[in-house]
Amino acid sequence: MENEDDESSVVDIYPLSCYYFGSKDALPDKDETLAERIQRFKSNFAAHGLRTCVEGVLLVELFQQPHVLLLQVKNSFFKLPGGRLRPGERDIDGLRRKLSRKLSLDDNGVHDDWQIGQCIGMWWKSEFETLPFPYLPPNTRRPKQCIKLFLVRLPMSRQFVVPKNLKMLAVPLCQIHDNAEVYGPIISGIPHLLSKFSFNIINV
Structure with missing residues (x-):
């Protein structure tokens, strides 16, 4: 079910114990170094223009507190599940595809029913190596990246299968x-973005 225009201010959160976590084959690393990553971004920008990424905010309950599900890469940095849109791909379709690739047994998401809610925040990169801003700097004529955060409403139970x-x-x-300092500007800003919502913690 697609809730693209869902403006509900109440978010149901289920206990972490309701969810099963498994693993699948590792995703191939596209870049060995940061320099290679920047060069790939530049090549993509030259070919397709603005790079748009979509990321999901998934919430669960633990110890009667809301928790956000994060992916940790190489025991170092953290990121939200999601990724880059394909040229011409819609935000919702792209996020569903990326969530399935990162969190489901079915990489194509044919049988997934991700409930994508509203966009709760947007971040911009004016250059390839700059930190993202929660607004587009006024002197930026050709932004390099736009990052959109969507609230993903989880069902009472689900299987997560992670690379x-x-x-x-x-x-x-x-x-x-x-x-x-630990989570980066986007993830550390999530509590602010969620301040307009009320959490309904459901004890199962």
């Missing part, structure tokens, strides 16, 4: 709040 080279963690909102 072996990624680790999925449930991190409390109070831990990531204003903690850009």
Whole structure:
């Protein structure tokens, strides 16, 4: 069911124990170094223009507190599940595809029913190597990347199947709040973006 225009201010959150976590084959690394990653971004920009990424905010309950599901890469940095849109791909379709590739047994998402809610935030990169801003700087004529965050409403139970080279963690909102040093500016800003919502923690 697609909830693209869902403006509900109440988010149902189910216990972490309701979900099953498994693993699947590792995703291939596209870049060995940061320099290779930047060069790939530049090549993609030259070919397709603005790089648009979509990421999902998935919430669960643990110890009566809301937690966000994060992916940890190589035991170092954290990221939200999601990724780059294909040229001409719609936000919702692209996020569903990326969630299935990162979190489902079925990489194509044919049998997945991700409930994508509203876009809760947008971030921009004016250059390839700059930090993202929650607004487009006024002197930026050709932004390089746009990152959109969507609230994903989880069902009461679900199986998550994560590539072996990624680790999925449930991190409390109070831990990531204003903690850009560990989680980066986008993830550490999630509690602010969620402040307009009420959490309905459901004990199963």
